[in-house]
Amino acid sequence: MEIKTIQLDRSRLSSEFxxxxxxxxxxxxxxxxxxxxxxxxxxxxxxMGLSSLSLIVLLNTNDHAQTSEDxxxxxxxxxx
Amino acid sequence: MTVNPMYxxxxxxxxxxxxxxxxxxKNPESFGPLYRRYHEQIFRYIHQRMSDEETAFDVTSxxxxxxxxxxxxxxxxxxxxxxxxxxxxxxxxxQAFRDKKAERTVNIETxxxxxxxxxxxxxxxxANKKKLFESLSKLKERDMQLLELRFFEKRxxxxxxxxxxxxxxxxxxxxxxxxxxxxxIFNHK
Numbered sequence: 442m443e444i445k446t447i448q449l450d451r452s453r454l455s456s457e458f459x460x461x462x463x464x465x466x467x468x469x470x471x472x473x474x475x476x477x478x479x480x481x482x483x484x485x486x487x488x489m490g491l492s493s494l495s496l497i498v499l500l501n502t503n504d505h506a507q508t509s510e511d512x513x514x515x516x517x518x519x520x521x
Numbered sequence: 522m523t524v525n526p527m528y529x530x531x532x533x534x535x536x537x538x539x540x541x542x543x544x545x546x547k548n549p550e551s552f553g554p555l556y557r558r559y560h561e562q563i564f565r566y567i568h569q570r571m572s573d574e575e576t577a578f579d580v581t582s583x584x585x586x587x588x589x590x591x592x593x594x595x596x597x598x599x600x601x602x603x604x605x606x607x608x609x610x611x612x613x614x615x616q617a618f619r620d621k622k623a624e625r626t627v628n629i630e631t632x633x634x635x636x637x638x639x640x641x642x643x644x645x646x647x648a649n650k651k652k653l654f655e656s657l658s659k660l661k662e663r664d665m666q667l668l669e670l671r672f673f674e675k676r677x678x679x680x681x682x683x684x685x686x687x688x689x690x691x692x693x694x695x696x697x698x699x700x701x702x703x704x705x706i707f708n709h710k
Contacts, residue, residue: 446572447627447658449634454568459561462578468556469549472589 538602545592552589559603560585563610569674570614571623580617585608595661611684627657627665633673640672641704660699664699671696 544551553604570578587609617623643649670681682692
């Protein structure tokens, strides 16, 4: 960091002038929680995660049930 | 050397401040009293280190926006809230210099130059004033920073330590070393 200038006896700003430049509304406005995109919210990921998981479980269960059905000996037909 | 007493607060004032902080952590609107209490101090700290008044007001606003955005992370450690604000201010200030929004400037009063000349046990003549002025421009930023805080702004070592995130003792040692360096440059001129 280079020190560019050294100023001697610069006029001091009054407290009243500095106070007149306060703008608390602007500070609060800028800091209001920005609306988080639904795709970035943890709720979205939670819901998506849960539904994906249940879908996988459901598909697996269905698939498993179907496979066991296919492998089970067919009743009523006798092979000779 | 007299030290600016503004930083060192009574326990009552600190408790009041803590209540404001806790309230602001729940509702940003409650940050108002803290903003009003520290706006001038933070502005003066920033303006003291740059030439442009408008940029100083802008950087001050950024400091308070950042503080309000991060107030939920603030943890009370028994030191005034201002030490946290000063650390944000320091970081925003150097960011403004890096982004070339402002130029690093050192602002000094003549009487402060004479005070330093007296510390060096030299006569407070115009020639010595000029010599010291030239010596200051040869000082490195980190030393200048300490001299500004200690000798131009009359801050206590405890406050300097909290602003620079170093111990009180380290602030004391570093401030005197910075003054020694300035004296060395002054005597070689």
